[in-house]
Amino acid sequence: MKIGLIALSTDLTIEEDFHKYCQHDVYTTRIVFQNPLTPENLALLKEQIEDAKLRFPFVMDRYVFGCTSGTAIIGEDNIGNCINPLSACLHWMKQHNKSELSLLTPYNEEVHGAVKGWFTKKGITVKNDIFLDYTSDIDIANIDKKHLVDKISTLGDDVIFSSCTALPVMDIIDVLKKPNWLSSNQTMIWQLQQDTN
Numbered sequence: 705m706k707i708g709l710i711a712l713s714t715d716l717t718i719e720e721d722f723h724k725y726c727q728h729d730v731y732t733t734r735i736v737f738q739n740p741l742t743p744e745n746l747a748l749l750k751e752q753i754e755d756a757k758l759r760f761p762f763v764m765d766r767y768v769f770g771c772t773s774g775t776a777i778i779g780e781d782n783i784g785n786c787i788n789p790l791s792a793c794l795h796w797m798k799q800h801n802k803s804e805l806s807l808l809t810p811y812n813e814e815v816h817g818a819v820k821g822w823f824t825k826k827g828i829t830v831k832n833d834i835f836l837d838y839t840s841d842i843d844i845a846n847i848d849k850k851h852l853v854d855k856i857s858t859l860g861d862d863v864i865f866s867s868c869t870a871l872p873v874m875d876i877i878d879v880l881k882k883p884n885w886l887s888s889n890q891t892m893i894w895q896l897q898q899d900t901n
Contacts, residue, residue, distance in 0.1 A: 705729070705900055708764030710756045710786065711869070712737040712749070714841035718770045718869040721889040725874060728766075728896060733759040737771075740839035741815050746777040753784045766896060770869045772888045773815050776822040789888035790822055792895035793865050796886060797828065799898075806832040806859040808852075809867040810844045813837070819867050832859050841870045849876050856880060865891075 705728040711718050713734045722730045735752040738745055749771060757767060769775065769786035780791050797805070805823065807830050809816045816835035823830055834855055838844050852873055856864060863884040866873050873887045 705765045705896070706731065706762075707896060708733070708757065708760045708767040709770060710735060710753060710768060711770040712774075712841060714739055715770060715870045716842065716845035717872050718889055721869075721874045722768075722893065725890070726893045726896060728900075731760055731764065737841070739841060741773060741811055741841070742839070743777050743814060743818060746771070746774045746815070749774045750778045750782055753786065757784065766899065768892055768896075770889075770892075772867045772869060773809075773811055773819055776818040777815075787892050787895050789867070789869060789892055790819070792891035793886055793888075794823075794826055794828070795898070796891055796894060797863065800884075802863050802884070803827070804829040804831050805863040805865050806830070807865055807867065808834045808836075808856055808859065810836040810838045810847065810871055811868070812839055823865075831862060834859070844868055844870045845872055847872065849873075852876065853879055856882075856885065 707728045707730045709730050709732045711734050714737050733756050735756050767786040769783045769788045772789040775788040775790045820830050866887045869888045
């Protein structure tokens with residue numbers, strides 16, 4: 705299966721995660737994003753998605769929109785039938801009969817609130833939540849992994865969703881041995897695997 709990954713120009717993590725963990729052929733194009741991470745800047749991504757699909761050398765079997773907070777701001781119905789982190793996480797929760805989660809985001813409070821609000825509107829109870837108050841994808845990709853482990857370890861043993869495709873967590877998900885710790889990139893890769901089963 706051929707995957708068309710639409711990544712943000714500022715994301716230093718998603719491409720590596722997909723090439724390392726996704727079992728399909730992944731082709732990447734990028735859309736322009738200007739830091740800081742604000743609802744206004746994230747909303748500007750909406751108009752670039754359909755054009756991004758045309759940049760691939762051929763029609764892909766699946767398209768992936770690589771921005772979690774962008775999905776929350778734009779709305780999953782407005783990203784052109786792309787797999788996205790929030791809908792993939794919700795699909796995982798429904799398949800595993802889960803209705804509650806703890807949420808960690810690297811964003812500022814306003815963008816964090818948009819992601820939290822997205823889950824709440826879908827009927828998911830957010831039991832605990834932490835935001836790390838970063839406003840740059842570049843800085844998010846370089847967050848110290850021990851710091852992330854320490855923060856996530858405070859969220860208990862329920863479902864934990866660590867938001868943001870730039871967050872470097874896929875290599876450390878096994879460190880805490882939390883079976884229900886999910887990440888943005890991990891849930892999309894899981895979704896793609898479900899589509900082939």
